[in-house]
Amino acid sequence: MRDHVLMGITTGARTAAALGTLLILAKTLGPSDFGFVSVVITWSTIVALVTDYGFGMRALRDIGAERGRAGEIMSASLAAKTLMVVPACLVLVPLTLFWFDLQPHERIAALLFLIGTLANSYGDLALVVFRSIGQFHRETRIVVATALLHFALIGLAIYLQNDLIAIGIAFLVSRLIYAAFAVGALSRLLELGGILRQSWRALGERFKVSASFALDSGATNIFAQLDVILVNHIAGREAAGIYYAGSRLLQGAVPFTVLLASVHIPRYAHRLHNNASGLLRYGIRILGEFMLLGIVFSIGFYVFGPLYTDHFLGSAYEQLNALWLGFACFTAARFLTAALGVQLMAFGAGYLRTLGIVVSGVVTLTCYWIFIPSHGIQAVPWVATFGMVVLGSIYGLALTRIFRNRAAGSISPVDAHRDARATRSLKEPQV
Incomplete structure (x- = not known):
């Protein structure tokens, strides 16, 4: 419970500042x-x-299973x-300065936000x-301090000079300070001297083991960002601003799915690593x-x-x-789907998550192109909800199959190979 409270404070501070x-x-x-x-x-x-x-999610899982290798894993991840x-x-810098129609x-503002966002990452x-x-x-x-x-x-930037460049400078400075504090705290806890001495073989191995997480995380989050881009492209900048003002408030709930995932993925991975019982019961708890x-979030968005x-x-x-109302329904569907996705991630079934994300993403984007021109931004949250239902259905079917096979003790040759590969990723040393 203490971990949940601390992560809640962390997530709340980060969300409140950004939002x-x-x-x-x-x-x-x-x-x-x-x-x-x-x-x-x-x-x-x-x-x-x-x-x-996917370096972050891979590190979260690897360090959760083998804490003694935390310094090695983080050094390789930061270098990669x-x-x-x-x-x-x-x-991107030359394209922004000389090519884009701005x-x-x-x-200048676009570059400031870009570099600040990378520092934040x-x-x-x-x-x-x-x-x-x-x-x-x-x-x-x-x-909390950097938020x-x-x-x-x-x-202060808004109060002194409410323009895009002043706001961009403030954003960049604050994100650079956040990155410096985070990396500095990490260096005091772990030996990170190997960041600049990583061999090409070690970097290649880190890219290799993170590939499935990259596909999963990239597909999940990139598809989630495309709504704003499509609204801007189809309906214009003003419509994008109106839609983003609401959807960004909605994004305030997303870090809480990350919060729960950050708590449960290492624990689930540890249980799998040690062949612990009660996985189904723990999955129901998640x-x-x-x-x-x-x-709670859905009701809050609909009422307030x-x-x-x-x-x-x-x-x-x-x-x-x-x-x-559409935003509220989308939020409920998103949390339910995230609960199923966390369990697939812990089982090492990233390929199933990626498949589901790609299928639902293609369905969602196709519906955006069909319905935004005729219904405007009112169609966007309902299309997103439908896409999330498709994704949740795929996740649910995949988890049902995994638990059924575990209970029956009969796993197909393809599943046996995939389970063995997932198990090796937890048990074998990786650079």
Whole structure:
């Protein structure tokens, strides 16, 4: 329970700072400029997700199973991530400065948000180790302090000079401080001197073992970001700003699925590593926790969403009031699906998760193209809910099959090979 409380404080602080600042930006910038910010942050987040390559989730699982190798795993993960970030910046910086159709001040702001988002991803990766080894209090202290600083700097930029460049500078500075604190705390706990001395073989091995997590995490999160991009492309920047003001509030619930996953994946992996009994019972517990939290958030969005639109954002965002019921249904479906996905991840069935994400993502994107032109942004949350139901159905069928085969003791040759490979990934040393 203590771990849950500490992770709750951490998640709440991180969410309140990020969400609070963006909602203030929605209020002060207006739908059009906020639409620009929403698209830039969305694209930057996709770049950060690609360069993460599943290193964080893989490290969370590996360190949870073999805590003695935490320093080795984190050194290789940080080095491998840097190997992704450098070429990404070498490509994106010139494109942003000279190619994309942006105003001069928008080019500068876009770069500031991009580099700040990448710095933030380094901090998130560094803090994974504290969850993996059960030292949640260390992460809590860092996140709470830097979240307060983030909120203060963004607020100061808005107060002194409410323009995109000033806000971008504040965002970049706060994220650099967060990354420095996180990596510094990690270096005091573990020996990270090997980051710059990683062999190509070791880096290749880290990429190899993280590949399934990269596909899973990338597909999950990238598909989740494409709604804003498509709304901007089909309906325009102002519509994207209005939609993002509501969907970003919805994203405040997402870190709580990460919170529960961060607590349960290492424990589930440890049980599998030691062939412990009661996996089904523990899976039901995970399902219950996710469902309870999802229902609470769904009711909150449906009840308080219109109040947030009318009394905080104002009449410029009035279209949001038609979206809150759809947002509430999407949230409930998302938490239920996440509970099933966490269990598949712990079983090492990343290929099933990836399959489900790709299938549901293709269905969702196809429906976006069909329904946004005819129904506007009102269609987006309902299409997203349908896509999440498709994904949850695939996850549920896969888990049912896994537990049925375990109970019967009869696993097909294909499943036996996959289970053996998943077991080796937990038991064999990996660099």
